[in-house]
Amino acid sequence: MAETEIISSSENNEQFFEGVEKLIEIWFTPAKNADLRKITRQQWENVLKIVRCEIISFTQSELVDAYVLSESSMFVSRRRWILKTCGTTTPLRCVRAVLSLARDVAGHSRVHNVFYSRREFARPAAQLQPHDNFDSEVKLLDSFFGDGRAYIMGPEKDCWYLYTLLPLEGTVDALEKEHCAANELLEPDQTIEILMSDLDPAVMEIFTRQYSANAAQATRESGIDKIIPGMVIDDFLFDPCGYSMNGVAKDGCYMTIHITPEPACSYVSFESNVPVSCYEEVITRVLQAFRPNKFVLTVFATPDSPGAEAARQLKKFPALGTYSLLDGQHCRFAGYSLQYALYCKFPS
Incomplete structure (x- = not known):
């Protein structure tokens, strides 16, 4: 930033x-x-x-x-x-x-x-x-x-x-x-976003120059490199703090993460179009890496994509680990379905 x-x-x-x-x-x-x-x-x-x-x-x-x-x-x-x-x-x-x-x-x-x-x-x-x-x-x-x-x-x-x-x-x-x-068919498409706020200060400290010498160290210590294996990662650590990364794969899949670590306004976004029929593992890795107190989760998917099944599964999750569902909506658009959910950490 x-x-x-x-x-x-x-x-x-x-x-x-x-x-x-x-x-x-x-x-x-x-x-x-x-x-x-x-x-x-x-x-x-x-x-x-x-x-x-x-x-x-x-x-x-x-x-x-x-x-x-x-x-x-x-x-x-x-x-x-x-x-x-x-x-x-x-x-x-x-x-x-x-x-x-x-x-x-x-x-x-x-x-x-x-x-x-x-x-x-x-x-x-x-x-x-x-x-x-x-x-x-x-x-x-x-x-x-x-x-x-x-x-x-x-x-x-x-x-x-x-x-x-x-x-x-x-x-x-x-x-x-x-x-x-035109000798082309509609491409199956899916996108997951996890928009996180009020994050663990100890995790956010990793994304400062005072803690990490470079972006590679921050990527490795936070576990970002393990969220979706096989991605070629291009990362950047800002001075004095802040972090951005893109990951790309041979099949055209991408992931991107952006981190604002300041205590007064901590925020992390995760996005990917990785084609999986169950996002639970990816979501768990993201939440374990950043430990937010609250997050918005959205999944867009075409009916013929693996992500369509993932979106349907999310409707059945009143809780994700230590997070409870505060609000959820399911919508259908022309050629796409959308699952929106707001989760908050259980009171300790």
């Missing part, structure tokens, strides 16, 4: 950083020879200037390019673009530029679907427009895509916001026919 994003509180001399991220994901309809990875690094850097962040490091597999940013991460594959940024960044301001590059450079002229989501900010008033309120975010997204749907899930202080776009053809069946004509 960039030092310019840290806010000092004169009341108690504690430093604050908004760890909650804004996450936007755009899928494009398959087109012959179209590939978002044709967009150059310099062009991405120009886009990220609009967002108010920059590229720190880069890694890739055959199927996905992964960028660690000064505020979180960006992933680029053939027809999917993901941008996840924390602090007071402005990711929605860059959407128009991304759509132009997708059309003019990558050969993608049609949007298949859009997902924009975030937790409630700790300090929403500190955000820059349009991110100071969800209504403004939705208004801007609608100016780009027109046919979006906005949802709010969970209790007020821990709510989770979602904007998603129905497929332009109106039905999944119509899109499947279109994709078959």
Whole structure:
């Protein structure tokens, strides 16, 4: 996280950083020879200037390019673009530029679907427009895509916001026919997010320069390298504190973790599209690594993906280890199901 994003509180001399991220994901309809990875690094850097962040490091597999940013991460594959940024960044301001590059450079002229989501900010008033309120975010997204749907899930202080776009053809069946004509089928897709707050101070200390000499030490001592084995890890430890990592696998799977360790505002996010039919083991590893007091869990999955079964299983979990379920919702969208849950640690 960039030092310019840290806010000092004169009341108690504690430093604050908004760890909650804004996450936007755009899928494009398959087109012959179209590939978002044709967009150059310099062009991405120009886009990220609009967002108010920059590229720190880069890694890739055959199927996905992964960028660690000064505020979180960006992933680029053939027809999917993901941008996840924390602090007071402005990711929605860059959407128009991304759509132009997708059309003019990558050969993608049609949007298949859009997902924009975030937790409630700790300090929403500190955000820059349009991110100071969800209504403004939705208004801007609608100016780009027109046919979006906005949802709010969970209790007020821990709510989770979602904007998603129905497929332009109106039905999944119509899109499947279109994709078959292009010699491509709809890809099974699933994404799990675990958004954690109020974390164990002893764990958070690992992600400071005072404790860890480098990112590799923090990755190893926290157990991050064992959450999803087989990932090629690109990690970064900020000075004086803070941590980001991307992991990529040969099959196109990714994982990303971002950590704000300051005691007054500790926050950790975990995200992956790893295709498993049961997320319980992954969730357990994440919770054991970071030991949050509270977390939001979301699972998006297409009906034909392994993650669809995982989402159904989560509906049956009134508790996860030492955590009790405070709120849960299940929704169906065009071609996707969503499981949302809010968990809190049992009183000791």
